[in-house]
Amino acid sequence: MASSVAVIDYGMGNLHSVASALSHADSSVKVLVSADPKVIRAADRVVFPGVGAIRDCMAEIKRLGVDDMLREAIAEKPVLGICVGMQALLQSSQENGGVECIGLFEGQVKFFGSDLRDHDGARLKVPHMGWNNVQQDVEHPMWQGIPSGERFYFVHSYYAACHGKPFAMASCNYGLNFTAAIARENLFAVQFHPEKSHTAGLRLLHNFLHWDGRA
Amino acid sequence: MPLAKRIIPCLDVDNGRVVKGVKFLDIRDAGDPVEVARRYNEQGADEITFLDITASSDDRATTVHTVERIAEQVFIPLTVGGGIRKVDDVRTMLNAGADKVSINTAAIFRPELVREAADRFGSQCIVVAIDAKKVSLPGELDRWEIFTHGGRKPTGINAVEWAIKMADFGAGEILLTSMDQDGVKSGYDLGVTRAISDAVQIPVIASGGVGNLQHLVDGVVQGGADAVLAASIFHFGEFTVPEAKRFMQAQGVEVRI
Numbered sequence: 001m002a003s004s005v006a007v008i009d010y011g012m013g014n015l016h017s018v019a020s021a022l023s024h025a026d027s028s029v030k031v032l033v034s035a036d037p038k039v040i041r042a043a044d045r046v047v048f049p050g051v052g053a054i055r056d057c058m059a060e061i062k063r064l065g066v067d068d069m070l071r072e073a074i075a076e077k078p079v080l081g082i083c084v085g086m087q088a089l090l091q092s093s094q095e096n097g098g099v100e101c102i103g104l105f106e107g108q109v110k111f112f113g114s115d116l117r118d119h120d121g122a123r124l125k126v127p128h129m130g131w132n133n134v135q136q137d138v139e140h141p142m143w144q145g146i147p148s149g150e151r152f153y154f155v156h157s158y159y160a161a162c163h164g165k166p167f168a169m170a171s172c173n174y175g176l177n178f179t180a181a182i183a184r185e186n187l188f189a190v191q192f193h194p195e196k197s198h199t200a201g202l203r204l205l206h207n208f209l210h211w212d213g214r215a
Numbered sequence: 216m217p218l219a220k221r222i223i224p225c226l227d228v229d230n231g232r233v234v235k236g237v238k239f240l241d242i243r244d245a246g247d248p249v250e251v252a253r254r255y256n257e258q259g260a261d262e263i264t265f266l267d268i269t270a271s272s273d274d275r276a277t278t279v280h281t282v283e284r285i286a287e288q289v290f291i292p293l294t295v296g297g298g299i300r301k302v303d304d305v306r307t308m309l310n311a312g313a314d315k316v317s318i319n320t321a322a323i324f325r326p327e328l329v330r331e332a333a334d335r336f337g338s339q340c341i342v343v344a345i346d347a348k349k350v351s352l353p354g355e356l357d358r359w360e361i362f363t364h365g366g367r368k369p370t371g372i373n374a375v376e377w378a379i380k381m382a383d384f385g386a387g388e389i390l391l392t393s394m395d396q397d398g399v400k401s402g403y404d405l406g407v408t409r410a411i412s413d414a415v416q417i418p419v420i421a422s423g424g425v426g427n428l429q430h431l432v433d434g435v436v437q438g439g440a441d442a443v444l445a446a447s448i449f450h451f452g453e454f455t456v457p458e459a460k461r462f463m464q465a466q467g468v469e470v471r472i
Contacts, residue, residue, distance in 0.1 A: 014309045020287050052337035114416060118217060125418045125441055127339055127387060131219045131261055131471045151219060151471045153292060155339045174218060196292050
């Protein structure tokens with residue numbers, strides 16, 4: 001039987017691009033977009049996306065019980081968090097005046113600041129929007145076939161500060177070093193958008209669809 | 216290695232076909248938007264912008280369908296603009312697969328639309344398009360004004376002040392089209408590009424008047440743009456995206472190769 005992946009739809013943004021990128025990464029996989037706990041439970045893998053403001057995301061996550069779905073899912077199958085889906089896994093975010101998050105990982109999501117500068121003192125724009133280099137700090141099956149330093153597409157104004165934590169898998173620099181990927185057991189999450197990162201992004205999604213979890 | 220400057224081919228789409236800019240050569244049709252978008256995706260474009268210039272709103276369904284087909288096959292960010300008048304139009308395009316939606320004239324008539332759209336969908340997907348033309352006379356302090364209707368109608372709005380206001384209203388990015396007075400491909404208006412880029416904290420895409428690859432470099436280096444948009448130089452095979460990137464890299468611009 002073909003394996004399946006469920007993309008959790010909690011009303012935050014368009015998930016078609018995530019779904020079509022997953023289908024493109026492996027056409028034999030059945031892709032489902034749903035908020036139904038039964039569908040999430042039955043899937044072989046789960047993708048936890050997220051765009052927009054964290055307060056709205058967390059409100060919907062709690063209202064629909066997505067946090068419980070996630071806790072249940074990570075106990076038994078591979079889960080991939082994307083963008084705000086990664087940020088929501090941390091303890092809290094500075095966005096929207098301070099928002100408590102799901103708290104599966106220790107750390108805070110912080111604002112890039114209104115006076116962000118590069119090494120030469122030149123002003124950097126916020127949001128951090130575009131293709132930046134992802135340094136793989138820890139080996140992981142999800143990186144297979146992707147060189148460290150490969151560029152992925154980012155768009156965010158807040159970043160995860162998990163530097164030096166054992167679960168920090170990758171980092172990126174934009175005026176400061178921030179965490180680009182985190183992982184523990186069945187769970188892998190990225191700040192960038194693999195579904196918008198062309199060949200490298202599709203490879204990461206392909207790796208996810210073939211990852212048995214428990215790195 | 217820092218964040219790469221983005222190269223963005225732009226598809227001006229009229230009735231489901233890519234068309235060239237107005238006064239350039241004599242060729243009108245530049246192909247099927249899905250095929251053209253796929254080609255740029257394969258060439259390593261960093262994003263694609265799709266501007267619907269269809270005059271009649273009856274054909275909006277065609278546009279939505281085209282955006283859907285592009286989004287199914289192109290895995291880089293896609294911005295869609297043209298005829299976005301209300302929050303529902305933004306939602307329609309996002310649901311069709313656009314990553315960002317560009318608002319132009321409607322923001323001038325009702326600036327609150329930008330705030331509402333950004334509140335609802337997040338600033339990251341709201342682009343405000345500004346068509347600016349220099350109105351100061353030689354010897355005067357530089358001043359640029361916003362024009363509508365393809366550069367024919369002045370609005371009296373100062374382009375730099377408008378960009379600051381739109382950023383305050385929640386725009387995540389500015390798509391700045393500088394309109395040269397004589398219609399020749401003489402490059403971006405670097406003055407207004409620099410003025411707006413310095414005035415706002417959000418990224419600025421330079422657009423309008425690209426005739427050669429040096430213009431792309433100038434937009435970044437002199438104009439301070441975070442991304443450069445071009446249409447005809449790519450559509451008719453004059454230059455490919457990799458050629459543009461290699462040229463820019465050789466001039467010291469950080470690009471994604």
